[in-house]
Amino acid sequence: MFLKYVLSVFNSINSMLTSCLGCCSQGRYLLTAGLQGCRCRLSCHLKRHYSFLPDDVKSLRAVVNPDISKIRNIGIMAHIDAGKTTTTERMLYYSGYTRALGDVDDGDTVTDFMAQERERGITIQSAAVTFDWKSHRINLIDTPGHVDFTLEVERALRVLDGAVAVFDASAGVEAQTLTVWRQAEKHHIPCVCFLNKMDKPAANFSIESIKQKLKANPVLLQIPVGSGKNFTGVVDLLTNQKLIWKLKSMRDDGRVFEIKALDQSDDPELLQVVGEARTALIEQVADLDDEFAELLLTNFSDNFDAVPSIKLQEAIRRVTLARKGVPVLCGSSLRNKGVQPLLDAITAYLPSPNERHHDLVERMSRLLVPFADQHVEIPSMTAGNIALTVGLKQTVTGDTIISSKAAAAAAARRAQNDSGAEKKGGEHANIILSGVEVPDPVFFCTIEPPSMAKQADLENALNCLQREDPSLKVRVDPDSGQTILCGMGELHIEIIHDRIRREYGIETHLGPLQVAYRETILNEVSTTDTLDRTVGERRHVVTVELAVRPVDITSVGGSCEITFTEKLEGQLLPEVKEAVENGVHSSYLQGPLLGYPVQGISTLIQDVTIEPGTSAAMVSACVSRCMLKALRLAGGQVLEPVMSLEVTVGEEHLSSVLGDLAQRRGTVRDIQSRHDNKVLLATVPLAEMMGYSTILRTVTSGNATFSLELDAYEAMNPQEQNTLLKRMAGLL
Ligand SMILES: Nc1nc2c(ncn2[C@@H]2O[C@H](COP(=O)(O)OP(=O)(O)OP(=O)(O)O)[C@@H](O)[C@H]2O)c(=O)[nH]1
Numbered sequence: 001m002f003l004k005y006v007l008s009v010f011n012s013i014n015s016m017l018t019s020c021l022g023c024c025s026q027g028r029y030l031l032t033a034g035l036q037g038c039r040c041r042l043s044c045h046l047k048r049h050y051s052f053l054p055d056d057v058k059s060l061r062a063v064v065n066p067d068i069s070k071i072r073n074i075g076i077m078a079h080i081d082a083g084k085t086t087t088t089e090r091m092l093y094y095s096g097y098t099r100a101l102g103d104v105d106d107g108d109t110v111t112d113f114m115a116q117e118r119e120r121g122i123t124i125q126s127a128a129v130t131f132d133w134k135s136h137r138i139n140l141i142d143t144p145g146h147v148d149f150t151l152e153v154e155r156a157l158r159v160l161d162g163a164v165a166v167f168d169a170s171a172g173v174e175a176q177t178l179t180v181w182r183q184a185e186k187h188h189i190p191c192v193c194f195l196n197k198m199d200k201p202a203a204n205f206s207i208e209s210i211k212q213k214l215k216a217n218p219v220l221l222q223i224p225v226g227s228g229k230n231f232t233g234v235v236d237l238l239t240n241q242k243l244i245w246k247l248k249s250m251r252d253d254g255r256v257f258e259i260k261a262l263d264q265s266d267d268p269e270l271l272q273v274v275g276e277a278r279t280a281l282i283e284q285v286a287d288l289d290d291e292f293a294e295l296l297l298t299n300f301s302d303n304f305d306a307v308p309s310i311k312l313q314e315a316i317r318r319v320t321l322a323r324k325g326v327p328v329l330c331g332s333s334l335r336n337k338g339v340q341p342l343l344d345a346i347t348a349y350l351p352s353p354n355e356r357h358h359d360l361v362e363r364m365s366r367l368l369v370p371f372a373d374q375h376v377e378i379p380s381m382t383a384g385n386i387a388l389t390v391g392l393k394q395t396v397t398g399d400t401i402i403s404s405k406a407a408a409a410a411a412a413r414r415a416q417n418d419s420g421a422e423k424k425g426g427e428h429a430n431i432i433l434s435g436v437e438v439p440d441p442v443f444f445c446t447i448e449p450p451s452m453a454k455q456a457d458l459e460n461a462l463n464c465l466q467r468e469d470p471s472l473k474v475r476v477d478p479d480s481g482q483t484i485l486c487g488m489g490e491l492h493i494e495i496i497h498d499r500i501r502r503e504y505g506i507e508t509h510l511g512p513l514q515v516a517y518r519e520t521i522l523n524e525v526s527t528t529d530t531l532d533r534t535v536g537e538r539r540h541v542v543t544v545e546l547a548v549r550p551v552d553i554t555s556v557g558g559s560c561e562i563t564f565t566e567k568l569e570g571q572l573l574p575e576v577k578e579a580v581e582n583g584v585h586s587s588y589l590q591g592p593l594l595g596y597p598v599q600g601i602s603t604l605i606q607d608v609t610i611e612p613g614t615s616a617a618m619v620s621a622c623v624s625r626c627m628l629k630a631l632r633l634a635g636g637q638v639l640e641p642v643m644s645l646e647v648t649v650g651e652e653h654l655s656s657v658l659g660d661l662a663q664r665r666g667t668v669r670d671i672q673s674r675h676d677n678k679v680l681l682a683t684v685p686l687a688e689m690m691g692y693s694t695i696l697r698t699v700t701s702g703n704a705t706f707s708l709e710l711d712a713y714e715a716m717n718p719q720e721q722n723t724l725l726k727r728m729a730g731l732l
Helices: 002-010 014-024 039-046 084-094 115-120 147-157 175-186 208-214 268-288 290-299 309-321 339-349 405-425 452-468 490-504 566-571 574-588 616-633 651-663 692-699 718-728
Strands: 071-078 127-133 136-142 162-168 191-196 218-220 222-225 233-236 241-244 258-261 326-330 366-371 374-377 388-390 443-448 473-476 483-487 518-521 525-535 538-550 561-564 601-610 636-650 667-674 677-685 704-715
Touching: 071 084, 071 175, 071 339, 084 127, 084 136, 084 162, 084 191, 084 339, 127 339, 136 339, 162 175, 162 339, 175 208, 191 339, 218 268, 218 309, 222 268, 222 326, 268 290, 268 309, 290 309, 309 326, 309 339, 326 339, 443 490, 452 473, 452 483, 452 490, 483 490, 518 538, 525 616, 538 616, 561 566, 561 574, 566 601, 574 601, 574 616, 601 616, 636 651, 636 718, 651 667, 651 677, 651 692, 692 704
Parallel strands: 071 136, 071 162, 162 191, 191 326, 218 326, 561 601
Antiparallel strands: 127 136, 222 233, 233 241, 241 258, 366 374, 366 388, 443 483, 473 483, 518 636, 525 538, 538 601, 636 677, 636 704, 667 677
8 A cells, every 4th residue: 555655656757666666665754745855756766776575674784885975973872761772773673674663661672782781771881783774874872871881981982973962852951961962072073962752741842951051052953743642743944844653553663654845734833933943043054154154145135945955954064063053853762753854864964984083183282492401482393393392191202293184194195205206215205203112121119109198199190201201111910909110220210219209299119129030931731621610500611722832032022922723723713712812811921930921932722622601701711721730831931131231441440340240140242442441241130230330330439331221031040040939939
């Protein structure tokens, strides 16, 4: 019957007939008033490639790869219970991706898939769904409304290009909406507002609270028809059409609705309200968009009302993208009214990814020219100069700052052309300045604030110092919870200690300085382990077989590797492989002898058997346990940092320096002459170099200088290793 009706409407337009069947078989629109302003023509035309029967469910494979201009990455956000999840469910249903309407009250929605979400009827985690609507792809994230999960909303908003704010029309702007609205503002996200729950008796279609509480500029696009349980649809102010849902029963899914141009037979009160609202809309948009204002004044000055709806829509889009105004629509998701026009609005007014300008660049507050410790402020500088800047929040030493992504792309293109030309000369242009190479810290010690109240201040100070000095590393000991400073040497850590006192006014206490050892293994070992654990009602059973073997450790930071047998490579699912790798990597962080990171180890995974129902975390735990067993069996070896030392000293003091070095397990590599001085090149274990500067000053009467840098991690001999193990165990 429905198809027959559509055919009768379109029988004069043969060329569009087949495409109409595709779209209208979804029952999206029921046409009752000729073809004037008929959205179906456009949608049918665009939707030509989808021809499925009314109850077909589209698979994600049916989604074509659209052009970037047709993609909308949007979030749906609001106060708890405003109806985001219900609205999302309707969108999925109308776009053909679900067969039935999910209901939060029945606990069968698509996006609230966590057990806690279904039990409590609330959204906790951001769920992402993808569907297409009129040849646009919509990637939508349903974010939680509860204040406890604000961070989750923030996490989602950072990657979105637009947002739909859903309001409970009977409650107006609620507290959480304010919070998420501010978050959206912070990320400059264009929004569309949807006043939901228009079917409730207390529903109030008022945009005043959006103006006053959100300090936003609402642009009203619809007028509701009827109120409370008599709410039947909306009038579209752009097209002057009435969209009416004549639902026959509570189970009517609202796919079919009527679009009818307003005419004199309509309620005079409604006609008057619509007339006034449309004029107000045109005037408001003209105020916000110069291009539209010019069009009105030049072409439609004697009749604003004659402006084509497409021109008005384009202007509203510009206003929305510039965040000068927020389109407002209304409906009742639960009663299946008004969601399709909301989908239209998402595609019409929210930006595609290439229309969003993500604010990546830092803000500089001042530009200064340095002259030792004097700084002179300057208004600007040109290429080739050196200046200081203050106020950067994200940048760390070694970064290159560019004015914009576009500038970087242009510079990269130029660099490419130049390097083509310069290649003959052997030079390559590069827009990124070479960063700083950060050596591994070799010393560490604990650092404590004078009181717990100062802990936050200390953390802030350490964060700032780390950004400035990437060779300073700060971590928290997982066992003791103490803050650990890792640096390049005694002096480095002393200076950091002093700067925290002087620049941040915090008196800290440093623990004894310790050497950052590493560990490796001596022999090749194969082992197996089985984990069989029941957690709650679930039984996890996993068996792992693996082999570890020592590999070359001479290079600084010599890494560890992990491989799978050829058979396993082909067999293991990616998530199982990842769980196995996580288990191996976590065992690499703490060696079995002293708990230092291991290096120079190759692990081969020989077999993994997993019983159904076993979680990935249990696979990782089993692999980790098996690794620990293998590392223990393979015989541990402590590696110590060995430094290369250069001492410049007058000839008369050379013998005292050599004598001292012999007691420090040092190995002399070379002695060179430089003017009247001797330059001694040696390697010496870092553990023997504590307090060296004081000793060197004493034995040479202040006539020597030295430099120290990491040469390699080397195996300790068994006797020294034993002494170290006993000392660490507190036995010496
Ligand atoms: N009367 C009426 N109730 C609605 C409407 N939309 C949703 N509801 C009801 O409002 C309640 C909350 O709906 P949800 O869709 O879970 O709201 P939400 O915003 O996703 O909630 P959180 O995800 O927990 O923040 C449910 O009981 C819905 O049935 C509507 O248009 N009218």
